[in-house]
Amino acid sequence: MSAGAQRLSIGFHGRYVELQCGGDVLAGEVKERLGHLLVSPRPCTERILQVVLSEVATSWVELRDSTGRVACGSLDYVFHLARKWITAAFVSAHPDFLWLHAAAATRDHGGILLAGPAGAGKSTLVVQLIGHAWRLLADDAVPLEMGNRTALPFPFSPGLRTASHALGDDFQAFLEQPKMVVTVSPDQVALSRASIDVVVFPQYISSRANSPVLERLSVVPAVQGLASQCLVPIQDRLRALRDVFRLAQSVPCYRLLYGDAATAAAELTRRWSRS
Amino acid sequence: MSRTEDGPAPATELSIDMTAIPSRAAVETFEDEDECLLYNPARDEASALNRTANEVWHLCDGTLTILDISETLGERYGVDGALLIGDVVKAIDALQTRGLVAVPDDRSPGLI
Numbered sequence: 204m205s206a207g208a209q210r211l212s213i214g215f216h217g218r219y220v221e222l223q224c225g226g227d228v229l230a231g232e233v234k235e236r237l238g239h240l241l242v243s244p245r246p247c248t249e250r251i252l253q254v255v256l257s258e259v260a261t262s263w264v265e266l267r268d269s270t271g272r273v274a275c276g277s278l279d280y281v282f283h284l285a286r287k288w289i290t291a292a293f294v295s296a297h298p299d300f301l302w303l304h305a306a307a308a309t310r311d312h313g314g315i316l317l318a319g320p321a322g323a324g325k326s327t328l329v330v331q332l333i334g335h336a337w338r339l340l341a342d343d344a345v346p347l348e349m350g351n352r353t354a355l356p357f358p359f360s361p362g363l364r365t366a367s368h369a370l371g372d373d374f375q376a377f378l379e380q381p382k383m384v385v386t387v388s389p390d391q392v393a394l395s396r397a398s399i400d401v402v403v404f405p406q407y408i409s410s411r412a413n414s415p416v417l418e419r420l421s422v423v424p425a426v427q428g429l430a431s432q433c434l435v436p437i438q439d440r441l442r443a444l445r446d447v448f449r450l451a452q453s454v455p456c457y458r459l460l461y462g463d464a465a466t467a468a469a470e471l472t473r474r475w476s477r478s
Numbered sequence: 479m480s481r482t483e484d485g486p487a488p489a490t491e492l493s494i495d496m497t498a499i500p501s502r503a504a505v506e507t508f509e510d511e512d513e514c515l516l517y518n519p520a521r522d523e524a525s526a527l528n529r530t531a532n533e534v535w536h537l538c539d540g541t542l543t544i545l546d547i548s549e550t551l552g553e554r555y556g557v558d559g560a561l562l563i564g565d566v567v568k569a570i571d572a573l574q575t576r577g578l579v580a581v582p583d584d585r586s587p588g589l590i
Contacts, residue, residue, distance in 0.1 A: 422510035423526050430524060437522055441506055444517050444524070448508045
């Protein structure tokens with residue numbers, strides 16, 4: 204390891220990914236973006252991936268991992284990839300969980316799962332929920348233990364797109380915006396798992412700015428929505444589909460049509476906070 | 479709809495082997511009340527069936543002809559089975575296209 208490099212570890216459920224950061228700036232970025240998952244691995248803990256981040260030029264970062272992958276790009280791009288690689292490593296290491304591309308928050312021991320494609324507003328809503336005394340369980344990827352329908356903490360710091368959906372009709376341009384990392388304090392992060400009380404599929408509709416609508420979904424559309432967000436390899440798809448079906452049968456699922464995340468989060472809190 | 483210079487094209491002629499016996503493919507079934515989702519592992523493809531398609535799917539048991547299926551549904555709903563043939567054929571054609579039903583005939587049961 205070169206002089207000035209820092210070695211950090213991202214841990215989840217007894218395994219960890221080691222990140223070697225070339226310098227304080229990159230280490231600082233790791234702490235800001237992935238800090239809630241930093242651990243001090245015990246000697247017996249299994250390392251499942253090694254990732255090296257190095258700044259090769261001003262604002263130009265190289266990313267390598269122990270499987271031989273290499274990528275270069277801006278800080279945002281490289282950290283986007285690093286999160287994907289780290290998530291994929293934990294997904295592979297823990298196939299017993301149902302991993303969903305989703306976000307989750309908990310309050311009063313109950314949990315809300317926000318599922319949907321990129322751009323649906325999962326991270327924006329989870330940040331707004333934190334403002335209503337919910338705690339961050341996970342953003343981007345949620346590991347679910349199906350036996351008791353609980354979500355385990357996997358709290359990457361949420362990243363929000365800087366412009367609103369009001370960018371016009373160019374949804375692709377909206378998706379390609381850089382994301383701003385939201386600082387979430389440790390006391391706003393869940394330390395333990397939470398049972399999922401409700402699954403919500405957010406859908407942004409500008410005309411719903413002041414009046415979010417929650418539509419109850421029957422099982423099959425909910426399964427379709429969840430199945431499309433499963434982070435599993437194709438050979439595990441059938442098992443994931445069975446898990447998703449059980450989840451949709453046992454937990455109420457809703458489509459949330461909203462145009463303003465703050466109003467929508469208030470409505471979700473009114474409906475599903477246990478206190 | 480295609481048109482001729484003199485107006486709408488004549489209606490497409492139905493050419494159906496009503497004696498064909500469709501049978502369900504080996505797929506994973508997820509059912510809840512009237513809803514059904516079928517997962518075809520060979521294609522890694524999930525298909526949600528509406529109520530009509532779901533009923534037709536269940537009747538494709540490898541013993542009933544297309545005509546039998548239409549008549550069975552007709553009895554179920556108190557209508558002439560002949561009136562349902564078009565819908566049944568469309569449903570089977572759609573199911574076959576997605577690999578959910580096999581029809582042991584070179585010809586598709588659909589509109590030709």
